[in-house]
Amino acid sequence: MKKQNNFTDIYSYFILKKNINERMMKKIFSLLRVDTTFMTTSFNRMIDVNIILKKYIKKYFSKKIVVCDFAVSSGQSTLELFFDLNKDKIKELYGFDKKINITIYQVGKFIFLYSSKDELLMVEYNKNCLRYRYFFLLKLVEKILPNLFNKIYLFDIINIKLKKTKLLIPNLDEIKELKFFEQDIFNIDKKYFNFFDVVRVSNLLNYSYFSETKLKKAIANLKKITKENSIILVNRTPNNTKKNTASFFIKKKGKFKLIEDINGGSEIKELML
Ligand SMILES: C[S@@+](CC[C@H](N)C(=O)[O-])C[C@H]1O[C@@H](n2cnc3c(N)ncnc32)[C@H](O)[C@@H]1O
Numbered sequence: 001m002k003k004q005n006n007f008t009d010i011y012s013y014f015i016l017k018k019n020i021n022e023r024m025m026k027k028i029f030s031l032l033r034v035d036t037t038f039m040t041t042s043f044n045r046m047i048d049v050n051i052i053l054k055k056y057i058k059k060y061f062s063k064k065i066v067v068c069d070f071a072v073s074s075g076q077s078t079l080e081l082f083f084d085l086n087k088d089k090i091k092e093l094y095g096f097d098k099k100i101n102i103t104i105y106q107v108g109k110f111i112f113l114y115s116s117k118d119e120l121l122m123v124e125y126n127k128n129c130l131r132y133r134y135f136f137l138l139k140l141v142e143k144i145l146p147n148l149f150n151k152i153y154l155f156d157i158i159n160i161k162l163k164k165t166k167l168l169i170p171n172l173d174e175i176k177e178l179k180f181f182e183q184d185i186f187n188i189d190k191k192y193f194n195f196f197d198v199v200r201v202s203n204l205l206n207y208s209y210f211s212e213t214k215l216k217k218a219i220a221n222l223k224k225i226t227k228e229n230s231i232i233l234v235n236r237t238p239n240n241t242k243k244n245t246a247s248f249f250i251k252k253k254g255k256f257k258l259i260e261d262i263n264g265g266s267e268i269k270e271l272m273l
Helices: 010-015 022-031 047-060 076-084 136-149 152-157 212-225
Strands: 065-070 090-097 101-107 110-115 120-125 128-130 160-166 178-182 196-202 226-236 245-252 255-262
Touching: 010 022, 010 101, 010 110, 010 120, 010 160, 047 076, 047 196, 047 226, 047 245, 047 255, 065 076, 076 090, 076 178, 110 136, 120 136, 196 212, 212 226, 212 255
Parallel strands: 065 090, 065 196, 090 178, 196 226
Antiparallel strands: 101 110, 101 160, 110 120, 120 128, 226 245, 245 255
8 A cells, every 4th residue: 555645844834824835735734634524625626616606696796795605724715716706896705614723832843733722633743744643642642732831831941832823825814805714614603694695615514524414504504694695605526526516596585595506416405495
């Protein structure tokens, strides 16, 4: 069997905010696990669906719109969405994900990447990713380190560097319309109820990730955050092809109505209706 190369460089990516190529971005994000999902993403995987979404925005909206991209991972596909749609039509584009805010600790050649809830998302040693869940010791470290790191005097004894940053590609903050926040699709903040004209959910609401009960809960929340007459796109990019299975909906009288399927439609379209 071919040995998997787990080379990563999360330090340059998230601390130095260096622009890194697609291969590196795919590698790092596919190693990051969030509950039952991975943060796997790649460049230009939504071109086909974005073209159709642009068509519907032109058809249904005359004023500037507020858009939501749920489950953004690195933010790369959110950036592409901004440029693929008519950006003069976008008032604000919100990128939501369960994990965005992170703390990185550097101890010698070790880098520990923690979520805002102190879950250990990745450990890198000398640019190699350690799959921490296989290591008993690192599992122990996961629980102990955030507390230890919070004791300031330790920073004086061992040379620990700490940086609070975001799990996003560099330079997204240069576009004023783009805003990224942590939101859980199963528990969305009330301030976003009846807020969005357009919502896209890509590669999250899949049967392989969640039970039908959980998918229904997420869909009920999508109904809460969308306005009447809003457009909703749910899609999946199978096996990293760029041919999405997708369904487009319009919200009428509080219900989602199917307007178009491509490549057979979304696997959860029956649940949406
Ligand atoms: C496979 S990635 C998809 C990324 C991007 N949409 C794309 O298609 O390239 C799944 C994303 O869903 C996020 N996620 C997982 N559970 C979530 C939840 N409950 N609420 C919001 N985002 C979640 C993960 O953090 C990850 O970034």
